[in-house]
Amino acid sequence: xxxxxxxxxxxxxxxxxxxxxxxxxxxxxxxxxxxxxxxxxxxxxxxxxxxxxxxxxxxxxxxxxxxxxxxxxxxxxxxxxxxxxxxxxxxxxxxxxxxxxxxxxxxxxxxxxxxxxxxxxxxxxxxxxxxxxxxxxxxxxxxxxxxxxxxxxxxxxxxxxxxxxxxxxxxxxxxxxxxxxxxxxxxxxxxxxxxxxxxxxxxxxxxxxxxxxxxxxxxxxxxxxxxxxxxxxxxxxxxxxxxxxxxxxxxxx
Amino acid sequence: xxxxxxxxxxxxxxxxxxxxxxxxxxxxxxxxxxxxxxxxxxxxxxxxxxxxxxxxxxxxxxxxxxxxxxxxxxxxxxxxxxxxxxxxxxxxxxxxxxxxxxxxxxxxxxxxxxxxxxxxxxxxxxxxxxxxxxxxxxxxxxxxxxxxxxxxxxxxxxxxxxxxxxxxxxxxxxxxxxxxxxxxxxxxxxxxxxxxxxxxxxxxxxxxxxxxxxxxxxxxxxxxxxxxxxxxxxxxxxxxxxxxxxxxxxxxx
DNA sequence: ATAATTGGTTCATGGATCAGACCATAGACC
DNA sequence: GGTCTATGGTCTGATCCATGAACCAATTAT
Numbered sequence: 395x396x397x398x399x400x401x402x403x404x405x406x407x408x409x410x411x412x413x414x415x416x417x418x419x420x421x422x423x424x425x426x427x428x429x430x431x432x433x434x435x436x437x438x439x440x441x442x443x444x445x446x447x448x449x450x451x452x453x454x455x456x457x458x459x460x461x462x463x464x465x466x467x468x469x470x471x472x473x474x475x476x477x478x479x480x481x482x483x484x485x486x487x488x489x490x491x492x493x494x495x496x497x498x499x500x501x502x503x504x505x506x507x508x509x510x511x512x513x514x515x516x517x518x519x520x521x522x523x524x525x526x527x528x529x530x531x532x533x534x535x536x537x538x539x540x541x542x543x544x545x546x547x548x549x550x551x552x553x554x555x556x557x558x559x560x561x562x563x564x565x566x567x568x569x570x571x572x573x574x575x576x577x578x579x580x581x582x583x584x585x586x587x588x589x590x591x592x593x594x595x596x597x598x599x600x601x602x603x604x605x606x607x608x609x610x611x612x613x614x615x616x617x618x619x620x621x622x623x624x625x626x627x628x629x630x631x632x633x634x635x636x637x638x639x640x641x642x643x644x645x646x647x
Numbered sequence: 648x649x650x651x652x653x654x655x656x657x658x659x660x661x662x663x664x665x666x667x668x669x670x671x672x673x674x675x676x677x678x679x680x681x682x683x684x685x686x687x688x689x690x691x692x693x694x695x696x697x698x699x700x701x702x703x704x705x706x707x708x709x710x711x712x713x714x715x716x717x718x719x720x721x722x723x724x725x726x727x728x729x730x731x732x733x734x735x736x737x738x739x740x741x742x743x744x745x746x747x748x749x750x751x752x753x754x755x756x757x758x759x760x761x762x763x764x765x766x767x768x769x770x771x772x773x774x775x776x777x778x779x780x781x782x783x784x785x786x787x788x789x790x791x792x793x794x795x796x797x798x799x800x801x802x803x804x805x806x807x808x809x810x811x812x813x814x815x816x817x818x819x820x821x822x823x824x825x826x827x828x829x830x831x832x833x834x835x836x837x838x839x840x841x842x843x844x845x846x847x848x849x850x851x852x853x854x855x856x857x858x859x860x861x862x863x864x865x866x867x868x869x870x871x872x873x874x875x876x877x878x879x880x881x882x883x884x885x886x887x888x889x890x891x892x893x894x895x896x897x898x899x900x
Numbered sequence: 901a902t903a904a905t906t907g908g909t910t911c912a913t914g915g916a917t918c919a920g921a922c923c924a925t926a927g928a929c930c
Numbered sequence: 931g932g933t934c935t936a937t938g939g940t941c942t943g944a945t946c947c948a949t950g951a952a953c954c955a956a957t958t959a960t
Contacts, residue, residue, distance in 0.1 A: 411684045414707030415676045417948080420917070423668045431664045445937060454667030456918040461939085478926025481937045514826035521774050573767035577830065670917080673948065698906060709949045714908085731957025732905045902960085909954070916947075923940070930933080 420455050424463035426583075427453065432472070432485065433583045434563065435556030439487035443473075446483070487552070507584070512633040515581045516626060519562075522578055523609060523625035526568035527618040534568035535614055542610045546603060554599065561606060565613060585636075601631060673708050677716035680706065685725070685738065686836040687816065688809030692740035696726075699736070740805075760837070765886040768834045769879060772815075775831055776862060776878035779821035780871040787821035788867055795863045799856060807852070814859060818866060838889075854884060 431437055443449065446464070450457040464483060467473045474484045526534075541564050545557035559582065566578040605628040612621035684690055696702065699717070703710040717736055720726045727737045779787075794817050798810035812835065819831040858881040865874035 411680050411687070411689065412705045415673060415680065417673050417676075417708075417916095418671065420668060420670050423670075427664050427668065434664070436664065447937090452665045455670075458917065458919090475938065476926090477924075477938050479934090479936050480927055481925075483938085510825045513824050514830075517774060517778060517824070517827070518771070521770060525770060571766050571770070572763045573834075574770070577767075581826075670947095700906090711948065711950090728907065729957090730907050730955075732903095733958060734906045734956080736907085904959075905957085907954105907956080910952085912949100912951095914947100914949080916945100918945075919943095921940105921942085923938105925938080926936095928933100928935080930931105 419462075420459040421462035421466065424449075424453060424455065424459055425466050428463065428467060429472075430579070430583045433559065433585075434579065435559040437485050438552050438556055439485050441485050443483040443485070508636075511581055511584050512636065515585075516629045516633060518574075518577060518581065519629045520622040520625040522566050522569055522574050523613065524618045524622035525571070525574065526565045527613045527616050527621035529570055530568040530613055530616070534564070537564040538568065538610055538613065540564075542606055545606055558602075558606075561610075565609070568613065598631075598635065602628070605631070672715075673712040674715035674719065677702075677706060677708065677712055678719050681716065681720060682725075683832070683836045686812065686838075687832065688812040690738050691805050691809055692738050694738050696736040696738070761889075764834055764837050765882075765889065768838075769882045769886060771827075771830060771834070772882045773875040773878040775819050775822055775827050776866065777871045777875035778824070778827065779818045780866045780869050780874035782823055783821040783866055783869070787817070790817040791821065791863055791866065793817075795859055798859055811855075811859075814863075818862070821866065851884075851888065855881070858884070 428443075437443065444452065446457050446460050450460045453460070464473060464475075468475065472486060474486050476482060476484065530538075538561065541557055541561035545554060545561055548554035548557050562578065562582070563575070566575045569575070605624060609621060609624045609628060612618075612624055681696075690696065697705065699710050699713050703713045706713070717726060717728075721728065725739060727739050729735060729737065783791075791814065794810055794814035798807060798814055801807035801810050815831065815835070816828070819828045822828070858877060862874060862877045862881060865871075865877055
């Protein structure tokens with residue numbers, strides 16, 4: 395079967411089925427779960443994670459594996475542990491690749507991945523927004539508006555990121571399609587994995603607030619084309635910001 | 648952390664992060680790879696798989712794991728083995744759920760999954776077609792046209808399915824985005840996993856031929872909107888066929 | 901007949917994972 | 931101040947998974 399046709403496997407190769415299989419360890423899955431939770435804003439910096447024994451029970455794995463996962467996350471600077479009676483594992487407030495050098499290396503190493511993710515996102519998120527506008531029910535609007543309000547009220551960057559994640563998640567869920575929700579979460583998580591945080595300035599925040607308001611209004615009123623267009627602009631802004639960050643960090647080719 | 652807000656987790660729930668982690672075995676990954684290869688038409692019924700030792704080398708796993716995977720696929724009736732010098736493992740010509748009863752059970756069990764997959768497909772594939780029409784280069788057109796020709800020349804159902812898979816893969820690759828390619832392949836594979844084969848009649852084939860020709864023309868000429876529209880119709884047809892099959896099998900609710 | 905190619909089987913080894921026990925720390929609580 | 935308790939830190943033995951290698955069995959090319 396090495397005679398796979400050259401026509402079939404081309405440059406953006408779809409993971410050729412003969413690629414080596416890497417056996418994933420349980421701890422790696424735990425790491426992915428936790429990073430996803432962080433990216434979704436389920437844990438904010440400073441917040442305490444459940445005790446290791448409880449995490450083990452929740453995820454159905456041994457404490458050994460939980461500890462290995464926490465060790466990895468700790469190495470990357472995502473976590474901080476305190477011992478003693480009120481101790482525990484806490485999310486660091488400056489999590490993610492910390493030094494500029496670290497950012498640069500991350501970006502260079504994963505630049506291709508990066509391009510693909512952002513590209514896919516600016517294509518798929520408008521589709522999600524359009525579909526949400528077409529399908530949203532009254533019950534969908536509650537979580538969406540709540541997340542928007544939280545976003546407007548967010549006192550700091552972290553709260554803002556968290557509300558942003560919840561808002562886009564709620565919109566994705568308004569499509570009533572599990573696969574679209576998963577895709578959206580997956581893209582967001584991959585970006586979180588690669589970077590940690592988007593750049594953030596007051597001007598950016600003002601633009602994002604306006605876009606979020608417009609997007610929610612379009613979805614609520616069922617203006618599908620508007621929702622699609624606004625989402626396209628919104629995620630293009632996000633992409634531009636990240637590219638700027640990458641170029642300032644010297645990571646862009 | 649059980650206090651996750653009710654607003655955040657709703658009916659099409661995006662795999663709650665606390666769900667138990669299932670440790671995947673290597674053999675299961677091998678099974679997935681092989682089924683994907685089948686769904687992509689890389690192996691046609693009657694064709695011989697590489698020897699176990701060679702598969703082990705290709706996938707970077709032990710022969711033990713390969714054998715376990717082949718055992719599973721054999722149990723499900725996908726494979727047939729012959730011993731001796733010219734022996735080997737062969738793809739069965741009637742693979743997939745074989746009896747109508749089997750189909751019905753499959754459909755009932757996975758009906759929700761099913762709905763979501765088809766729904767996502769009719770949303771995402773037009774996006775892929777549109778993007779392919781916008782971005783395709785001259786080099787992309789070769790594989791696309793070759794696959795279309797193979798589809799037109801296909802002497803039987805199996806060859807037709809194989810060419811169909813290659814055609815849509817080639818179009819997805821013309822988007823030059825790895826994630827879109829993966830998504831398309833993933834959706835196709837999931838459908839293959841759930842069903843094995845689509846219904847197939849001469850009339851369906853005539854319609855599909857026309858749609859494929861139109862789709863390729865639209866992509867080749869860069870008519871993005873046309874490509875999107877044609878893809879929407881095409882995959883809606885596919886969905887309708889499957890629903891019909893499901894209802895005749897008594898599986899639809 | 902013999903050699904070659906393939907699947908079928910067995911075994912020893914190392915690593916991953918688990919369950920459980922126990923230790924160490926530091927703050928709560930009396 | 932002393933004790934209790936909730937937490938992280940460490941260790942051990944058992945079990946299961948995956949590997950690599952050797953060898954057996956069947957079948958056919960030569």
